[in-house]
Amino acid sequence: MLRTRLDLDRIQAARRVIDPVYLNTPMYRCDALGRRLGCTVSIKLETANPVRSFKGRGTELVTGLLAEQGRTAVVCASAGNLGQALAWSGRRRGLDVTVVASVRAPVAKLDRIRALGAELELVDGDIELARERAVRIAQERGIRLLEDSLDIETCEGAATIGLELTSGETTFDAVLTALGGGAMATGVGYVVKTLAPGAEVICVQPTGAPALTRSWHERRVITTESADTIADGVAGRFPIPEVLDDLLAVADDAVLVRESSIITGMQLLLEHTGLIVEPSAALGVAAVLEDRDRFAGRHIVTVICGSNVDLDAYHRWVRR
Missing domain, CATH: 3.40.50.1100 (Rossmann fold)
Structure with a gap:
């Protein structure tokens, strides 16, 4: 086993x-x-x-759980695809979604995150710096931090x-x-x-x-x-x-x-x-x-x- x-x-x-x-x-x-x-x-x-990636399968589980718990907001760091998926699933369930990404992320991914209604914050660094900023946002606002791969739902x-x-x-x-x-x-x-x-x-x-x-x-x-x-x-x-x-x-x-x-x-x-x-x-x-x-x-x-x-x-x- x-x-x-x-x-x-x-x-x-x-x-x-x-x-x-x-x-x-x-x-x-x-x-x-x-x-x-x-x-x-x-x-x-x-x-x-x-959202043209597999990430929606995981964000559907996360946002479904948050909705059951009566939570209203969530933040994640993303190279682009997770952010799109979280924005899509969050909008479906009435959640406020914040995505932190690198300024160097593909423009197509960033534009799609915005189009799906998420708040997008860009950092001048790579995905690891974006993760650090997402942690701070979660702490400052008292909201759920979605950590891709660590959160078992993903x-x-x-x-x-x-x-x-x-x-x-x-x-x-x-x-x-x-x-x-x-x-x-x-x-x-x-x-x-x-x-x-x-x-x-x-x-x-x-x-x-x-x-x-x-x-x-x-x-x-x-x-x-x-x-x-x-x-x-x-x-x-x-x-x-x-x-x-x-x-x-x-x-x-x-x-x-x-x-x-x-x-x-x-x-x-x-x-x-x-x-x-x-x-x-x-x-x-x-x-x-x-x-x-x-x-x-x-x-x-x-x-x-x-x-x-x-x-x-x-x-x-x-x-x-």
């Missing part, structure tokens, strides 16, 4: 709380992409929802993806997930290792933001002084100890990929699936590109976790 903070009964119950617009997202085999990569590839499309919301992966007749050999703060990797990993233990759970992070991957391999928290990657959604520097403990229990491997492979992954997803994705969503494809022999002839599932990307930057990347 897996020793983690997650609970299968709670995850199954979460599907009754999460707005159905986030559930049962498309999953299909992409033969054209598979031929290019030398393996069978299925994609789980977590961008087919109002992990168990993401874990409902795992329920959908394992509920059909299709079997797979490995699931590849982007690794940032760890909510999706631990959530999906927990369900897959519980319900389909024969499948590998492989987490993928950029070489320019390797903190949690290094921590997994060293079995202790490793921090980095900086992060340098186009995959802004996974660019954390300070892994959360509780999340690392969960990840150690559910992940079979954690790998790093180069920026060039991420860009090629985005190009291949556009060419063979017609999908415009943000860099974090191409990490699974990048991992296959860098280790073809490992995946040759196997059936892999990769989670397309977000498509909120500045189009100008996207066009620069994919036209290289």
